[in-house]
Structures are given as C-alpha cells and as structure tokens.
Amino acid sequence: MTRPDGGVPLALAVDIGRTKIAAGLVAADGTLAEHRRTATPTGPEILGTVFELARPLMERAAVCGIGTASTVDPQGRIASATDLLTGWAGTDAKGAAERTLALPTVVLNDCHAAGAAGARAGAARDARTALVVxxxxxxxxxxxxxxxxxxxxxxxxxxxxxxxxxxxQRRRADRRRVRHCVVRRRRLAGPQHRRRLFDHRGPRRAEDRQGAA
Structure with a gap:
C-alpha cells in the first residue's frame, strides 16, 4: 500500500502502555522516522490522547497499527484490561481509529505486536518458531x-x-466462564504469588503436595 501522496509508504505505529502512550512513523524496514510520547491518562481519555498524538503524523501514513497493554479480540475491541487502564475494557479501538484517522487499522496486544515485528524484521526473522517475552x-x-x-x-x-x-466460584457452575490472572513484575516471585496461582487450580492432591515439598 502506498501513501495518499504517492510517497514512500509509512505506518503510523501507536503503543498504548500502562504508563505512557507513544506514536511514530515507521518504514517497511522498521526504521523509525518520527516519534512522539505522553503519559497514559485514564481509560475514557486514552483514545483522545492517541488521536492528539497521531494527527500530526497521519497525513504521511498509509496504515495504522496499535499495540495496547490489554487483551484484544479479533475485531479490534479491548476484551479485558488491567486495573492500571481503568475504563479501557470494552473500547472499540479499531473502529474508533479507522473513523477518526481514516486509515486501515490493526489492533493487537502490545506483546503480540512486538512479536509480529520481531518475526518480520527482528531477531526472529529467520526462525520457524519463536517465543517473545x-x-x-x-x-x-x-x-x-x-x-x-x-x-x-x-x-x-x-x-x-x-x-x-x-x-x-465458577468452576463447578460453568467451566467455560473464565477470568484473568495478571502477573505484574513486582509480584513475579515469592511464596505468596505461588499460593495465589495454586489457589486458582483448587486444592492439590496429597501426592502433589508431597512432590512440591
């Protein structure tokens, strides 16, 4: 896809993190042409902040890609978000971006977006399989x-x-209904975190407890 003015195709890339939002223009080889950033506001104000950052860049872009620290469904809606992005869950990020920016838009979880970039132009480019952490x-x-x-x-x-x-509470009533276990960096290690994870699995059998001892 080419730019509206026939120039070198660029992508408008947006990163919505828990503490900052960044927007930039990226060439097909991964070169970053321009970059802007600001602090992440509360959920209802996130899209407005994204569009404010993106407007000076959108005229030079042919497509838009948004990576966000949330779970994203196949339609580009925010399926779930952590408590650090209050009010963000349920947002139709893809629809709002396409209407406001007039650009074809893809919305992914931010780490999935990083994985896509790594597979296309990064360390995983020549690998058949890769795990990005x-x-x-x-x-x-x-x-x-x-x-x-x-x-x-x-x-x-x-x-x-x-x-x-x-x-x-829902395990016996309906096994199809789930909630999300979110691990933050400061909670990654320690017995308290391990107990929290084991609690989601229910009481362990006696042989499991002996094996873990």
Whole structure:
C-alpha cells in the first residue's frame, strides 16, 4: 500500500502502555522516522490522547497499527484490561481509529505486536518458531510460528503474565466462564504469588503436595 501522496509508504505505529502512550512513523524496514510520547491518562481519555498524538503524523501514513497493554479480540475491541487502564475494557479501538484517522487499522496486544515485528524484521526473522517475552510494567509474551503471531482462542496465547483461569466460584457452575490472572513484575516471585496461582487450580492432591515439598 502506498501513501495518499504517492510517497514512500509509512505506518503510523501507536503503543498504548500502562504508563505512557507513544506514536511514530515507521518504514517497511522498521526504521523509525518520527516519534512522539505522553503519559497514559485514564481509560475514557486514552483514545483522545492517541488521536492528539497521531494527527500530526497521519497525513504521511498509509496504515495504522496499535499495540495496547490489554487483551484484544479479533475485531479490534479491548476484551479485558488491567486495573492500571481503568475504563479501557470494552473500547472499540479499531473502529474508533479507522473513523477518526481514516486509515486501515490493526489492533493487537502490545506483546503480540512486538512479536509480529520481531518475526518480520527482528531477531526472529529467520526462525520457524519463536517465543517473545516482554518485561515492563507487567509481564507479557507472544508465540510466533513461521512469521505469524498465534493469538489463540482467548487472545492470550503466549501472554505468560496474562492468562485465562477458572475462578473457584465458577468452576463447578460453568467451566467455560473464565477470568484473568495478571502477573505484574513486582509480584513475579515469592511464596505468596505461588499460593495465589495454586489457589486458582483448587486444592492439590496429597501426592502433589508431597512432590512440591
């Protein structure tokens, strides 16, 4: 795809993190042409902040890619978000971006976007399979197979710090209903965290407890 003015095609890249939002113009070889950033506001104001950053760049872009610290469904909606992005869950990020920026838009989890970039132009470019692990405010990841990111049925494939788990209250009533276990960097280690994870699996059998001792 070429730019509207016939120039070198550029992509408008947006990174929505838990603490900052960045926007830039990226060439096909991964070169960053221009870069802007600001602090992340509360959920209802996130899209407005993204568009404010993007407007000075959009005229030179042919497409838009948005990576966000959330679970994203196949339609580009925010399926779930952490408590650090209050009010962000349920947002139709793809639809809003295409209407406002008038650019074809893809929305992915930020670590899935990093995995796609790594498979296309990074260290995983020549690898048949790759696992990307990202350590930031939270812990995330992506699984790449033959140059493509596999997001999985729930949209969390590879997201090692953000996985769907059955809640104890709903386990017997409906095994299809899940909630998410989010691992943040400061909670990654220690017995308290391990107990929290084991709690989602229910009481362990006696032989399991002996094996863990």
């Amino acid at each position: 990202a350590v930031g405010t939270g812990i995330g990841g992506a699984v790449c197979v033959e140059g493509r990111v596999r997001t999985g049925v729930s949209g969390t494939a590879g997201s090692i710090g953000h996985l769907p788990v059955l809640s104890r």
